[in-house]
Amino acid sequence: MKFISIVWFRHDLRLEDHPALHAAVARGAVLPVFIWAPEEEAPWPPGSASRWWLHQSLLALETDLKRAGSRLIIRRGPTRQALLGLAKDGRASAVFWNRRYEPAVMARDVKVMESLRSAGLEAESFNGALLHEPWEVQTKSGGPFQVFTPFWKTCLALPAPPKPWPAPRELPAPRKWPVGLPVEALELEPEVNWAGGLRASWKPGRAGARAELKRFLNERLLKYDGVRDFPSRVGTSRLSPHLHFGEISPRQVWHAVRRSATEKAIPEERWPQCRFLAEIGWREFAHHLLHHFPHTPAQPLRSQFAKFPWRDEPVWLRAWQRGLTGFPFVDAGMRELWATGWMHNRVRMVVASFLVKHLLISWLDGARWFWDTLVDADLANNTLGWQWTAGCGADAAPYFRIFNPVSQGKKFDPKAKYIRRWVPELAKLPDRWIHAPWEAPAESLARAGVTLGENYPKPIVKHLIARETALEAYRKVKGQPHPDPWTSSSPALRA
DNA sequence: TTTTGAGTTGTTCGA
DNA sequence: GTCGAACAACTCAAA
Numbered sequence: 054m055k056f057i058s059i060v061w062f063r064h065d066l067r068l069e070d071h072p073a074l075h076a077a078v079a080r081g082a083v084l085p086v087f088i089w090a091p092e093e094e095a096p097w098p099p100g101s102a103s104r105w106w107l108h109q110s111l112l113a114l115e116t117d118l119k120r121a122g123s124r125l126i127i128r129r130g131p132t133r134q135a136l137l138g139l140a141k142d143g144r145a146s147a148v149f150w151n152r153r154y155e156p157a158v159m160a161r162d163v164k165v166m167e168s169l170r171s172a173g174l175e176a177e178s179f180n181g182a183l184l185h186e187p188w189e190v191q192t193k194s195g196g197p198f199q200v201f202t203p204f205w206k207t208c209l210a211l212p213a214p215p216k217p218w219p220a221p222r223e224l225p226a227p228r229k230w231p232v233g234l235p236v237e238a239l240e241l242e243p244e245v246n247w248a249g250g251l252r253a254s255w256k257p258g259r260a261g262a263r264a265e266l267k268r269f270l271n272e273r274l275l276k277y278d279g280v281r282d283f284p285s286r287v288g289t290s291r292l293s294p295h296l297h298f299g300e301i302s303p304r305q306v307w308h309a310v311r312r313s314a315t316e317k318a319i320p321e322e323r324w325p326q327c328r329f330l331a332e333i334g335w336r337e338f339a340h341h342l343l344h345h346f347p348h349t350p351a352q353p354l355r356s357q358f359a360k361f362p363w364r365d366e367p368v369w370l371r372a373w374q375r376g377l378t379g380f381p382f383v384d385a386g387m388r389e390l391w392a393t394g395w396m397h398n399r400v401r402m403v404v405a406s407f408l409v410k411h412l413l414i415s416w417l418d419g420a421r422w423f424w425d426t427l428v429d430a431d432l433a434n435n436t437l438g439w440q441w442t443a444g445c446g447a448d449a450a451p452y453f454r455i456f457n458p459v460s461q462g463k464k465f466d467p468k469a470k471y472i473r474r475w476v477p478e479l480a481k482l483p484d485r486w487i488h489a490p491w492e493a494p495a496e497s498l499a500r501a502g503v504t505l506g507e508n509y510p511k512p513i514v515k516h517l518i519a520r521e522t523a524l525e526a527y528r529k530v531k532g533q534p535h536p537d538p539w540t541s542s543s544p545a546l547r548a
Numbered sequence: 549t550t551t552t553g554a555g556t557t558g559t560t561c562g563a
Numbered sequence: 564g565t566c567g568a569a570c571a572a573c574t575c576a577a578a
Contacts, residue, residue: 192575192576192577193576193577193578194576194577196576198575198576199574199575199576200554200555200574200575200576201555201556202554202555202556203554203555203575203576203577282557328556331556335556355574398557399557402556402557406558441556441557447575448555448556448574448575450556450557450558451555451558451570451571451572451573452570452571453558453559453569453570453571454557454558454559454570455558455559456557456558456559457558457559457560460558460559461558520559520560524570528571531571531572531573
């Protein structure tokens with residue numbers, strides 16, 4: 054009798070370097086399955102942009118599997134029942150998958166594994182998503198890291214991650230295929246067709262991921278440090294959504310960068326310091342933190358921030374979401390996000406700082422918006438990023454670091470190409486005024502066809518006032534006395 | 549146990 | 564216009 058293994062695809066929508074698939078192929082026939090059970094990921098079920106991506110990526114995986122002589126069997130959850138049913142229908146005796154690290158998913162997976170094993174099935178999970186497991190990286194006293202640099206140094210000192218496996222040339226098929234749903238039946242695509250910008254910007258799937266990596270290595274890796282901060286240029290890898298869905302693995306990226314560095318004659322002692330690999334390191338660090346501090350998607354790591362007096366300002370939140378804050382660099386970022394499902398990293402920091410420190414709206418509201426709109430929405434990275442910005446997380450930005458949305462724009466978008474692309478109503482303003490149109494002379498505004506408050510908003514806050522207010526609120530949560538009690542606007546707080 | 553060195557990404561002010 | 568200092572101590576990680 055033929056040994057048949059289910060490979061349960063999740064955030065590993067690829068055939069290369071896929072440990073669960075590798076294990077299954079080594080045993081016999083393979084039954085590839087995908088199970089849609091978003092309610093099991095509550096309170097962070099995939100957002101709208103993620104669902105759009107998932108739809109395309111599943112179609113791509115289906116094609117890849119067909120080329121290898123196989124299929125993708127899709128069913129709905131609950132996962133436990135779906136897997137048990139598939140094992141029965143497909144006469145499979147084992148279920149293999151690659152691990153995920155979101156708290157709700159991990160808890161679900163533990164239960165699924167117990168159920169499968171008590172039903173007499175073999176069940177095994179593998180590491181297909183990280184260079185090192187979160188529990189393998191430890192401080193000398195055996196605890197988790199909370200600072201990036203020592204974390205990453207420790208990672209770099211570990212044995213190098215194994216070389217990626219090639220995709221199996223052919224997947225032995227089970228004698229009988231169980232029935233499944235077409236991808237369309239999951240209704241992952243939006244009813245209202247807002248995904249045109251996403252379609253134009255991305256090619257989900259393993260082939261798209263590999264093409265993006267290749268382009269990055271050939272065209273951008275050497276210039277990465279100098280170009281990566283300029284959002285009007287393509288200087289970053291753009292791999293984040295591909296990595297999130299596991300269309301490419303960090304091990305593939307790691308070894309490809311290493312190979313490329315060797316070809317470009319970059320000395321071996323320099324490549325661990327590569328800024329790009331450190332970004333892969335941040336992804337690892339985010340997963341490390343999420344694993345060891347599973348409450349952080351909803352709660353600040355630094356508990357004193359639980360009492361931070363965030364404002365409830367739905368009108369401001371909405372202005373921020375729509376890119377109508379009146380700060381062109383911020384608005385450009387928010388509109389890029391809305392249109393393409395992605396935002397440049399530099400701009401993410403600026404818009405996040407603006408929400409949290411200028412508007413004093415909770416980082417969690419920002420995290421939720423990003424979760425719904427980003428194609429690379431990833432619980433570990435999103436949590437780390439927002440808590441870092443808000444100053445309430447691991448290795449956080451100092452509280453007095455408040456990005457100035459105007460000077461950030463002038464510094465990283467000096468010719469305002471990024472602003473003009475995403476905020477076209479300001480396109481005719483000269484470079485000198487476009488970063489802060491409220492300072493422009495009336496004549497310049499008129500010539501550019503800009504009427505503040507009509508076809509582009511006046512700034513919803515004043516930078517210097519917002520900055521002072523934020524500093525005071527943060528000082529308070531740090532439990533520090535105001536430096537100048539005579540001018541403090543809230544002397545009662547010091548009693 | 550205590551001490552010591554160090555920490556992604558900035559801004560503002562005043563010399 | 565450029566440059567260094569202050570921001571404000573705090574926490575982590577390792578010795």
